[in-house]
Amino acid sequence: MVKLIHTLADHSDDVNYCDFSSSCLATCSLDKTIRLYSLNNFTELPYSPLKGHTYAVHCCCFSPSGHILASCSTDGTTMLWNTHNGQRLAVLKQPRGSPVRVCRFSPDSAYLVSGAADGSIVLWNVQSLKLYRSGSVKDGSLVACAFSPNGNLFVTGSSCGDLTIWDDKMRCLYNEKGHDLGVTCCDFSSQAVSGGEQGSRYFRMASCGQDNQIKLWLISLADLLGCELKYECTLNGHSAPVLACAFSYDGQMLVSGSVDKSIMIHDTKTGSILHTLTQHTRYVTTCAFAPDIPLLATGSMDKTVNIWQFDPKQHFAGSGLEDEPKMSIENWSEEEVSVWLCAQGLKDLVGIFKMNNIDGKELLSLTKHSLSNDLKIESLGLRSKVFRKIEELRSKVDSVSLGIPDEFLCPITRELMEEPVIAADGYSYEKEAMENWISKKRRSSPMTNLPLQSLILTPNRTLKMAINRWLETQQKYNETT
Structure with a gap:
């Protein structure tokens, strides 16, 4: 069973993309903004919306830790944001200023990929915030990108229909015409699968396109300098171009959204359609599964984001939600x-x-x-x-x-803070732990891995008072019990 539990209608124009972290949902829109919502009750966070882009925002994605959000725009930039306080951390300008259509973090958060309308693709070093490698596809705009679960390679999709596989040093390993009329989205399953000779391990990838189709592929590294791409099957059902696809956390399901205004949830083992959802009134442009809870978000040109809930016993057996x-x-x-x-x-x-x-x-x-x-x-x-x-x-x-409330624990020591201080990254740490961190010539944030703009530590008196009040309450409780 899948039921609609909430509709977000804060954007004033088409919703282009949505992404989950373990605690938040991010959405972005033609209205130039990014919005962040708490998964506890779907209320918008106090510092949302995030503003800074001067044109439409096409994509947004969380770093694996959830501490950084990346967004990219027609204005030719990719911006990094601190998800703790909404502070803008960096503005990365695409070479030649071409509109940026897609951005993705590597699984270890070391790199960020941005792909643009002129076919250029940039691999950014997240710690130094500098361009690490760049390349381009021969034809078309880059509109899709996904990293393999191990981070050794990533795939890009173009408006000309090509799927291109790159290694982590921006070497082109393979190119395939995936969709005749253009690729629109691609995603990797987190689960490796067995196949081929001698039990080789493959990554499963999904791609969708203007040809109304969703295709499943198997990718493996054939040797140190190349890889192998195998077509697995086609998932049919949509009657118009498919604009978005995403695997569930356990890889057992694939969701897709289409110009036909429908959302389909497919069983990746059998290829069958488990559910068809039709509540959006215009094109469905984006869809995403939450990583740890049975939720699905879908966004549309009707300016809304719908939140769907699954029956965990029916759909997430073995995914950790009940087992x-x-x-x-x-x-x-x-x-x-x-x-x-x-x-x-x-x-x-x-x-x-x-x-x-x-x-x-x-x-x-x-x-x-x-x-x-x-x-x-x-x-x-x-x-x-x-x-x-x-x-x-x-x-x-x-x-x-x-x-102990999590906000009272030092992110470095994971112990209750006695002398909390605020660092330049906006996070609070135990004073001694942060001083030791800096004394070891570390000039990056323990939380985001981004450079600290200042090494000044400011006492967080408000947090210290809150911790002291909590300790007093715990003492009174212990005395009465």
Whole structure:
């Protein structure tokens, strides 16, 4: 069952794109703005809308951590925003000032891709905010882009119908005519699939286009300098150009939106249509699944964004929404850790974790060093994803199990702050922890990895008062119990 639970109607023009983080929904529009909403109650955040673009905003996307939002526009720029306070962090100007149609972060947040109407594509270094590599397609505008889950390659789609595969150094690995009348969108599934000789691992990708079709592809690195692209199947059902497609978090479903005003949800294993949604009154331009909860967002030229809710038991079995162990994380068995890995789209690592006897306690103690040296996970992107998921579990242990509000915990130490200070990135940290961070010649934000414009730390007296009040309340509660 899928039901419409909320409609956002704050944009004054066509909605072009939407994207989820673990706590927010971002939308952008022809009206030149980006809007941010809390997933708790779908209220707009206090600093929204974000304004700065001088023409239509075509795309917006969160960094994997959710701390940065990127947006791109007809004005020829890609802007980076701090999602904590709405502060604009950077303005990245496309070479020759061509309108930017699409932007995407790499899985480890190290790079950002921007693709433009003149066919130019730029790989930006997110930490230095400088151009790292650039290239271009032979014909057409760049309108679509997606990174593989391990970050080793990304795919672009053009208005001429070409799908082009690039490695992380902007070398063109492969080119294929994907859609006769032009590509409109593409997306990777987070789940790798088996196939080919000797059990090779493939990434599944979806593309859609002006030919009314959605195509599924399998991509693998054939060798160090090339890759292989295999056509898998075509998903039919729409009667007009398909403008958007996106995989669910577990890769079991694919959603698509079309000029025929409909949204279709497909089963990626069977190709069958699970649901057809028809509440939008004009073209459906964008669609996105939430990463951790059973929600779907769809945007349209009718100026609205619809929020849909799934029955988690029916549609997200095995995705972690009902199968993730409920007991204390430290007490998870090896099997419960395996369930958690599958829930996070990390099924391929189950064997490695079992081989190393990783239970809940061991899981929480893993570091980037141990993931690389002890568990031998070679892919940097995959290691970063695993470590990010482990950090989320640690956050649950710290803030939920101990009852401490997350905003009272230092992002560096994950401990209750005694002397909170505000850094130039707008986040609050424990004074000693941030001073130690800076003393090690780190000039980047611990939260965003972007350069700190200043090393001045300002006491956050308001937060300190709030922490003291909370401590007093906890003491009174303990005395009465």
